[in-house]
Amino acid sequence: VTAQTIAASYATVPAESLRAYARTARTSPFLSAAPANIRLVQTTAIGGIDIQKILTAFAHGAEGVMVAWTGRATVTNKQRLLVLRELLNFVGCERERLAIVTGAPDETTEFAFSEQVRRLGAWDFAAQPVFGLNEALPGHGVSAHASTAASRALQNVAVELLRSGRVNGVLAWGQAAREIQPTIARTAEQARRLFAGGRGYPNLATLLETVAEENVAVVVRPAELACIDALREEGIHLPEHLFLIGQGVPKDRCDIVLPEPVAMPGVLGSEELAAIERWPLEDRASFWSAQFAQCVQCDGCRSACPFQCYTNCLGDALAPHNGHAATAKQTACAHLACAARLAGHCVECESCSGACPQAVPLYLLHQKANQVLATLTR
Numbered sequence: 001v002t003a004q005t006i007a008a009s010y011a012t013v014p015a016e017s018l019r020a021y022a023r024t025a026r027t028s029p030f031l032s033a034a035p036a037n038i039r040l041v042q043t044t045a046i047g048g049i050d051i052q053k054i055l056t057a058f059a060h061g062a063e064g065v066m067v068a069w070t071g072r073a074t075v076t077n078k079q080r081l082l083v084l085r086e087l088l089n090f091v092g093c094e095r096e097r098l099a100i101v102t103g104a105p106d107e108t109t110e111f112a113f114s115e116q117v118r119r120l121g122a123w124d125f126a127a128q129p130v131f132g133l134n135e136a137l138p139g140h141g142v143s144a145h146a147s148t149a150a151s152r153a154l155q156n157v158a159v160e161l162l163r164s165g166r167v168n169g170v171l172a173w174g175q176a177a178r179e180i181q182p183t184i185a186r187t188a189e190q191a192r193r194l195f196a197g198g199r200g201y202p203n204l205a206t207l208l209e210t211v212a213e214e215n216v217a218v219v220v221r222p223a224e225l226a227c228i229d230a231l232r233e234e235g236i237h238l239p240e241h242l243f244l245i246g247q248g249v250p251k252d253r254c255d256i257v258l259p260e261p262v263a264m265p266g267v268l269g270s271e272e273l274a275a276i277e278r279w280p281l282e283d284r285a286s287f288w289s290a291q292f293a294q295c296v297q298c299d300g301c302r303s304a305c306p307f308q309c310y311t312n313c314l315g316d317a318l319a320p321h322n323g324h325a326a327t328a329k330q331t332a333c334a335h336l337a338c339a340a341r342l343a344g345h346c347v348e349c350e351s352c353s354g355a356c357p358q359a360v361p362l363y364l365l366h367q368k369a370n371q372v373l374a375t376l377t378r
């Protein structure tokens with residue numbers, strides 16, 4: 001067991017004091033029994049403690065991370081750390097591996113933490129992963145289907161909108177050569193190939209930026225509607241006058257409603273979440289290690305997300321094209337970084353999971369992150 005810990009922060013401690021502290025910590029007789037491989041990471045403030053730093057430590061073999069600060073933590077920063085701790089637990093890693101300490105930790109605190117991590121042993125994420133559990137979960141892989149009547153209604157609406165000149169394009173699902181894909185119908189003939197339904201991904205709202213200067217209509221399911229709201233709130237440039245064709249959304253939120261609501265994946269998501277939460281920690285670790293062992297780091301999930309997370313993330317650092325063959329644990333850390341950062345932003349549209357060629361149920365991580373954040377802000 002490598003009981004490696006990183007004590008991050010010491011926000012208000014000047015660099016010289018920190019160096020002195022580190023020197024003392026190395027030579028203190030009290031700490032002589034503690035592991036020598038405690039690594040201090042100084043940051044400028046609690047805001048400087050990016051959760052990515054914590055997850056990078058885990059990804060590279062740390063078995064525990066202590067975050068400590070002496071100044072005042074903003075609610076948001078502390079909440080994100082707490083979200084991360086619950087996410088770690090959700091994927092089968094003991095909460096105790098991430099210690100969150102207010103006030104400069106003294107030798108006793110550090111020693112106790114080191115001992116605690118030593119007792120927990122290695123975070124053995126890849127031990128005997130069990131494949132196929134996700135297929136047993138309720139609702140996994142539910143796709144949306146629509147009746148011919150709903151598709152015909154959509155086609156009629158689209159033809160009418162295009163003929164009247166009210167819009168110059170209708171963004172919806174369309175029948176391509178062999179499959180249903182997002183499409184923009186520009187002519188009545190193209191509108192006749194539209195399809196009310198299609199899979200839950202990608203979220204059509206992700207494509208609106210590409211037609212930001214146009215006058216278009218878009219089919220919106222609850223996920224698209226939530227996304228449009230969130231993207232506008234974040235100041236993303238979307239078409240100013242959008243004609244909203246609703247499916248399963250309140251009448252007062254769109255310009256016209258199609259006759260039949262479409263079942264969205266995600267309706268059963270909370271059942272899956274609850275089912276996983278009832279599993280013992282080892283089963284959760286086994287389930288998630290199997291999921292992440294399948295990840296081929298294609299980046300499909302990130303590209304499909306309307307919020308697209310960020311660049312220069314842990315996922316990039318661990319990507320195969322950067323010379324890494326990431327382990328399941330490292331892959332988990334990259335996805336956990338995404339989930340913790342998107343907590344409160346994710347609209348649970350499930351596009352990330354839908355786009356995944358390996359069917360990794362990432363949306364469960366995002367739902368969990370949202371759920372924890374909602375509890376903390378209640």
Ligand code: SF4
Binds near residue numbers: 366
């Ligand atoms: S992270 Fe959330 S918003 Fe992004 S694709 Fe996944 S479910 Fe949708």
Ligand code: SF4
Binds near residue numbers: 294296298
């Ligand atoms: S889409 Fe799936 S396989 Fe690709 S990076 Fe995301 S989780 Fe991994």
